[in-house]
Amino acid sequence: MHQPPLTRLAAQDPDIAGLVEAEAERQFAKIRLIASENYVSPAVLEATGSVLTNKYSEGYAGRRYYEGQQYVDPIERLAIERATSLFGVEHANVQPYSGSPANLAVYLAFCSPGDTVLGLSLPMGGHLTHGWTVSATGRWFNAVRYEVRRDTGRVDMDQVRDLALRERPKVIWCGGTAIPRTIDFPAFAEIARECGAVLAADVAHIAGLIAGGAHPSPAGHADVITTTTHKTLRGPRGAMILSAAEHAKAVDRAVFPGLQGGPHDHTTAAIAVALAEAARPDFAVYARTVVANARALADALLDLGYDLVSGGTDNHLVLIDLTNKGVPGKPAAQALDAAGLELNYNAVPFDPRKPFDPSGLRVGTAAVTTRGLTPAHMPAVAAWIDAVVTAAARGDADALAAVTARVAEEIRELLAGYPMPGWAPAPSPES
Numbered sequence: 228m229h230q231p232p233l234t235r236l237a238a239q240d241p242d243i244a245g246l247v248e249a250e251a252e253r254q255f256a257k258i259r260l261i262a263s264e265n266y267v268s269p270a271v272l273e274a275t276g277s278v279l280t281n282k283y284s285e286g287y288a289g290r291r292y293y294e295g296q297q298y299v300d301p302i303e304r305l306a307i308e309r310a311t312s313l314f315g316v317e318h319a320n321v322q323p324y325s326g327s328p329a330n331l332a333v334y335l336a337f338c339s340p341g342d343t344v345l346g347l348s349l350p351m352g353g354h355l356t357h358g359w360t361v362s363a364t365g366r367w368f369n370a371v372r373y374e375v376r377r378d379t380g381r382v383d384m385d386q387v388r389d390l391a392l393r394e395r396p397k398v399i400w401c402g403g404t405a406i407p408r409t410i411d412f413p414a415f416a417e418i419a420r421e422c423g424a425v426l427a428a429d430v431a432h433i434a435g436l437i438a439g440g441a442h443p444s445p446a447g448h449a450d451v452i453t454t455t456t457h458k459t460l461r462g463p464r465g466a467m468i469l470s471a472a473e474h475a476k477a478v479d480r481a482v483f484p485g486l487q488g489g490p491h492d493h494t495t496a497a498i499a500v501a502l503a504e505a506a507r508p509d510f511a512v513y514a515r516t517v518v519a520n521a522r523a524l525a526d527a528l529l530d531l532g533y534d535l536v537s538g539g540t541d542n543h544l545v546l547i548d549l550t551n552k553g554v555p556g557k558p559a560a561q562a563l564d565a566a567g568l569e570l571n572y573n574a575v576p577f578d579p580r581k582p583f584d585p586s587g588l589r590v591g592t593a594a595v596t597t598r599g600l601t602p603a604h605m606p607a608v609a610a611w612i613d614a615v616v617t618a619a620a621r622g623d624a625d626a627l628a629a630v631t632a633r634v635a636e637e638i639r640e641l642l643a644g645y646p647m648p649g650w651a652p653a654p655s656p657e658s
């Protein structure tokens with residue numbers, strides 16, 4: 228049952244309450260390997276569900292357009308102080324509604340429409356907002372894209388430098404959504420300096436690893452850092468823009484009034500709570516375990532003959548190329564979901580298949596690590612993945628159904644011993 232129980236919601240709106248309850252139980256019963264997802268703490272859940280959602284506070288602390296900011300101002304100031312201290316930067320804007328609007332604010336702060344920008348191509352692991360064709364950022368700017376190397380699966384830094392010097396972009400983006408390797412922030416900074424570009428590090432996926440000391444920080448290298456707060460950082464849905472003091476005004480103006488209206492104060496409070504959690508020593512242990520789990524999962528998959536982009540991982544994420552397994556990403560992902568392994572199909576670099584049915588799977592270990600799984604569990608996770616993928620590739624529906632049922636049951640048994648914040652099985656009547 229949902230923790231705390233949704234008694235009022237259940238009484239007033241059983242349709243929604245039932246669906247929320249079912250979603251919570253689904254999150255409990257599955258091995259959640261979607262690399263951008265996590266489980267937030269009960270304290271973050273409480274802040275997110277608080278009366279702060281009732282408040283309007285356009286502007287910034289001490290400079291608001293609405294009265295009644297006696298408590299919202301100190302909440303936002305605390306979130307900012309915690310962000311600057313955790314990430315070692317001079318300025319933080321904690322108001323962006325999510326990662327995509329945070330990135331739009333960077334364009335608004337540093338570019339004009341039609342300017343040239345440089346980012347990692349989406350099918351190579353970049354994000355839509357780094358100038359991909361269908362994104363506003365690819366339509367309103369002259370977006371140039373770098374790629375990864377065919378032989379290594381890693382970002383081609385020679386190409387980044389060549390493109391940067393030839394195209395002279397206003398902004399260079401580093402970071403992305405499917406990069407299994409350490410991002411070389413000093414190398415990007417050197418290239419940005421050489422061509423006079425603003426370096427924007429989008430660390431949405433790895434912010435928690437950076438906070439916990441498990442990935443190098445872009446602070447001191449990137450001019451501006453954007454991040455979501457809800458991936459490895461384990462906070463509410465939201466985002467932040469971090470920078471040196473010299474860019475504070477441009478960034479703040481871009482977020483409000485440039486792009487947004489009132490900040491979501493309940494989210495700001497929950498971000499502050501999550502940042503305090505991420506500053507604790509146990510979060511550093513968490514971040515290291517996330518990486519250790521991803522490494523162990525990658526090693527186990529390699530042992531089973533899986534082809535991993537870049538040959539492994541340095542962070543929380545593993546990108547599997549299923550081409551040699553004889554099944555595309557989408558049917559594999561669907562079969563795995565039915566078996567209790569939730570992940571997403573994903574393009575791999577130089578993917579010959581279409582984006583809606585690509586060759587790969589993306590997995591991440593942020594959520595399973597929050598549940599308490601350790602590297603010792605990863606061979607079993609890899610074996611479950613392999614059993615389902617192998618059965619899906621054979622194309623025998625009955626055999627696949629049998630494997631799916633067995634794996635789902637084994638996963639349910641394992642996860643029963645690993646509590647989840649926000650939901651717990653109802654106590655049995657006799658206890």
Ligand SMILES: *Cc1c(COP(=O)(O)O)cnc(C)c1O
Pocket residue numbers: 263325326327328330353354356402403404429430431432455465
């Ligand atoms: C998730 C992500 C975003 C976008 O975040 P949303 O909150 O989904 O808008 C931006 N950049 C990167 C690299 C991401 O991984």
